[in-house]
Amino acid sequence: MFLFQRFTLRPLAVAVLALGSPFLAMADEATVLGEVRVSGQAENDAITLKRKTSTGSRLGLTIQETPAAVTVVGRETLEQRGVGNTQEALRGVPGISWSSDPGSSGTVFFRGFSGASVTQMFNGITVQYDSIAARPVDSWIYDRVETIGGASSFLNGAGGVGGSVNNITKLANRDGETSEAKVGVGSYDKKQLAVGTNRQLSDNHYLRLDINREEGGTWVDGMRREATQFAGSWLVDLTPALSHTLAVEYQKETVDRPYWGTPTLRGSGGTMQIDRETRFRNYNSRDGIYEQTVQWARSVLDYRVSDTLKLKNTVYAYDALRDYRNVEVYAFNAGNTAVARSAALLQRHDQKLLGNRFEFTWDSTLGGKTSTWAGGVDYSINKQTRFPLSLAGPFGTVDPYHFSTEAFFSIPGMVPGFTPDRSNRVKTLALFLENRTLLTPALALVSGLRWEQIDLEVTNLRAASASNPAYFERRYQPLTGRLALNYELTPQWSTYVQYSTAADPPAGILTTASFSQVRDFDLTTGRQWEIGSKYLFADNKGQATVAYYDIVRRNIAVADPVNPGTTLPVGQQSSQGIELAVSYKPAPQWRLDGNLGIVSAQYDDFTENVGGVAVSRAGKRPANVPERVANAWLTFTPHAQWELGADARYVSARFGDTANTYRDQAYTLFGAYVSYKLDRKTSLTLRGKNLSDEVYAERVSGTGMAYLGAPRTVELSLHTRF
Template sequence: MTYSDLIKRGSLKPLHLAMLLAFTHGALGSEAKPAVLDEISVTASSFGQPLDLKQKNQTASRLGLSIKETPASVTVVDRETMERRGIDNTQEALKSVPGITSSSAPGSPGSVFYRGFSSASVTQLFNGITVQYDAIAARAVDSWIYDRVEAIGGASSFLYGAGAVGGTINYITKLAHRDGNHTEFKAGYGRFDATQLAVGTNQVLDERNAVRLDVNRDTMNGWSDGTKREAWQAAGSWLVDLTPALRHTLALEYQSEQVDRPYWGTPILKPVGDRIRIDEGTRFKNYNSQDGIYEQTVRWARSILEFKATDRLNLRNTFYHYDALRDYRNVETYAFNATNTAVTRSNALLQRHDQTLNGNRLEFTLDSSLGGRSSTWAGGIDYSVNKQTRFPLSVSGPFGSVDPYNFSTENFFSLPGVTPGFNPDRTNRVKTLALFLENRTFLTKDLSLVTGLRHDSIDLEVTNHRTVSATNPAYFERRYTPLTGRLALAYDLTDNANAYVQYSTAADPPAGILTTASFTQVRNFDLTTGKQWEVGSKFSFADKRGNGTLAYYEITRRNIAVSDPANPGTTIPVGQQSSRGIELALGYQVTGNLQVAGNLSLVNAQYDEFNETVGGVAVSRAGNRPTNIPKRVANLWLTYSPLPAIELGADLRYVSSRYADTANTLSDDAYTLFGASASYKLDRTTRLVLRGKNLTDKIYAESFSGTNMAYLGQPRTIDISIQTSF
């Protein structure tokens, strides 16, 4: 074993190294010429930091702050963490964020639940860009092309616009860089015939040019009967230094996914009491049409121009283009009869989404001073045009009943009332002009003031392509002008710990999503508003072998749409929803070869004022917890290296019970998932990994759609992969 190996494993401490060098010098004699040693790096572990407070993030602020410097709850799931934890896609990455749960059900594949909120109240970005259709556009994407995933908890519309009452998530793609040539390859195979082939390379062509290309292909036969999936992702970028002060990056992405006979959910056993019950015999059953389908094609293009005007002033301009085409052809709802002897199938939907987004963002950062104190500014202007046309054909059915365990289903177009072809419903055009500004000023050496402000001018135009009526006019438009912001103080208590307090606001659409909003959903409603108070701390301990973050927050969202008690068939914007909670995250290097990391979230979420229509009557749900929101979520990861070539891992995830309905009459049981991995280094750059997820084969629900169906999580899987780089 070499000295370098000993140092990397933590077996050779700095004191031991000093003694070794002194001994070597003495053995050479005082007259000997000093030896010139290669530069070495002394580290406590080869695992990396599970919670690196010095890591920069670009989602929680444009000021270039580290996690510790940012007065907010910030999580960065970097590339190394994704590899170590076996994170296969973007939604799995979110499990590393305190308190987040998610679901990839086909009808809402990007569903995220964060700090007691969901849907459009949690903004999901792609490289800092919102497509304003998060629950669909943020469908789980294979993680190979991504460099990291970042999240900020709570109200944060002041950063990227409407939405983000519960938080903001940002998926950041790998880009070309100048850190040298590097090529990596990965191949894997797992249960349900899951295969992965992936390659990525970064090449520095000359002193001015660098390119990067990442390609990934995944296939899977699926754990639900008849489901098959094939997905491709490719991300390419070209970095060129036009002058010493001016650089340009062209970044292109392509995603293609096809799912044959997608799984939409499993019926809940009757009678429905207070606990959800799943018949194990239906766990793998798929009640969709034989030729059901989900298809998606996504293209991104970004032109990023960066100019270092002076040592203190930097400019950045990003022109971006996005287009997506999605097709659905499925029977989507299944329910047991009263005796659980048959499953009734209903709600056939043939639908196409055609969406484009074009925009340009100009930003600046400026280092300056105010009253002799260091002050950093960031701001800019963003203009975008988002256009989406939907082509829905919906037939409610029902389409008969089948035996729960032994059945066959029809081809989709043989269903009564279903015909081929796409006819447009309406086109929504959303134009957004935003001005934003942030600042951090040091009031004293240890105390900083961080502020942010954003003003949006949002124009919604909707064109109806179908029959005109009083509730569906040929054309209507609305304008929204939200002003949101942040005010925060951060104080360094010691070199190893700080404390912060912040107040922030947010705004989101009354209909949830403006790119699909109808006349009845927006009418004369304004955006709903949210506010958050948060206090917290970022700290290191045990000689900086451990890091942690702690936060307490209170969030209130006002003016949500509720059923009008005087006219239950209509809604009025007078409702209110709130949440308060605690989040804790820790990472600790116990020894040189043992590392532990984990997080815990406790949240109390409720409707303060909320009515829904039941049987033509408005019923209050005040005091109830929103659906799909757990009170407690916890994660734990252990990593142990008994030998330099071997790394063992174990993980645990706990999610407490959730309600399936706003009446809070039906809930599931809490669930705990266990996973494990073993990695063996074949050589310095090649490793073989065996990984198991949900090892106890727990039957659990990712989410619920009413009281008839649960969308189940993946059963036990085992996979093996090999990854190398050169």
């Protein structure tokens, strides 16, 4: 069946299934608790401080009890805001910005950091290739997106200096039988069809299936996208205390002639200027392509040993294949009369991850004080082989407005087929432990510690040399942690202070690291101080959060000032900032949400190799990091059948290079929607995004290219539950 089209994942999937099969055989003999039905009014999805989250801690804490800036964007909010993919969901997080350009389509900027310094997970699992593997996925199959700001390696492993993002899939549950469907059409020939159902198959068997199909919606000339996502899960109550969940996911995405960016005009005095006539132009090869196939399998056993001790074991398998065939860089000539095209790349990424995580939570006492422990062990093997063929070019120039481009394999020197470059194998063993002890009924001490042993083995599959040996290996053993106090001033108001640490892979990501990137470097290290407060007000109709942080990342790879052709493990990057968020329902028919992030980020000690010369970048802001990001939403329900909404997003100007000589302009986006309930379970929604048709960049490149965001679009959707 399509779920396991690639033979290479089948052994992994079979292993996951085998782990669950002995317990499944017991199901018919198990004693299962009788059906329990709970009724009541659903919690307002925006008011989340009393909701438990696993992203900020494994201790089973609510957001208010967690001494960190934790945000949850739940399913209700995703639907109400018309969130199309996992990146759009991040508007609900203070200060975050992102870019989905194909070369690093999962890039997220959080608290002044990006790349490997922001961990991105799927169901609590990182594939250690986040800026590529965390490509935005259509949101239908996801239940929520959760984040924690700042240093969080003690939770999720190496990385996470700037924060962590966790995309959590819908799972089979015991909450009753539900089914839903959505059909939508929109600008640029966009079409969507999605269905989902949660069913109780018997007294102790529950099944959930979700599938989404989307095509079109691409606004650049010649570009075409088709994407399918499937998520299925099977929950079995084996005994009253033991349950097993088998979850599988399949994602297939094909983009013909993907858009890589727009050349900006020369001679603009350092400020990005876009020729509006080139806004929709696509300078890629006429048969360029991006394609990915992603498969997940998880086997999760939950065992409640007693009221105070719970065990959980997760076996996980991941398989991804990504193909690129593109001409990726375009630049105006000095007179802005022609566009030069260069950087042809034929590449394949073949990545597999297999792991097992065992964890526990234990409620106990410590010195007579109420104390909760959480901990466990995680072991994984992550292997990736890349197959690059790159030609620098240039490949001639074209008229900026009237042109045709070549077939990719007509480029001299570019031939079909994939030749492997190197294989990176990363083995990770992690031991982690957390504790929360109530020093007084209102004051909690929260701590966490994580030790990892990371073994990197790289096999060179091409000709060996002194700078690229046939084989090399490195071992890293980071120890990271958190120490925090959380004080409950009242049941509605808490404040906290925390100190946490993190460790990053050297010079990027270990699953793609080369010999020169890791030869002389240890893991980079980071630390964070954070204070914050969380407050419920107006009889729990509103909530507000505030956090101030100070982060320092050390030991980054920089150019040697004496010998610019080499690099040294020195340097420092820092950021300080404040984040605010508010949700408020002043009346049943009104809802207001907003957030604001302000960050001062800079290189404290950074030397860059510029044409063989060492140049200091101390005091410069990291590329593509805005100082201010703000979001606001307002919804109004004048009648039981009608809902109206408006939203705005502001992003301040960013630099495209570490020299801070090239920048874009601040931008503001506006959106609105109107929704009409045809009946109690069916609604029709008309939604507009970027209503002012702002020309803006998601990301600015020092090469003089800008990856532009979408123009004005309109969508019409029908959503029904049955």
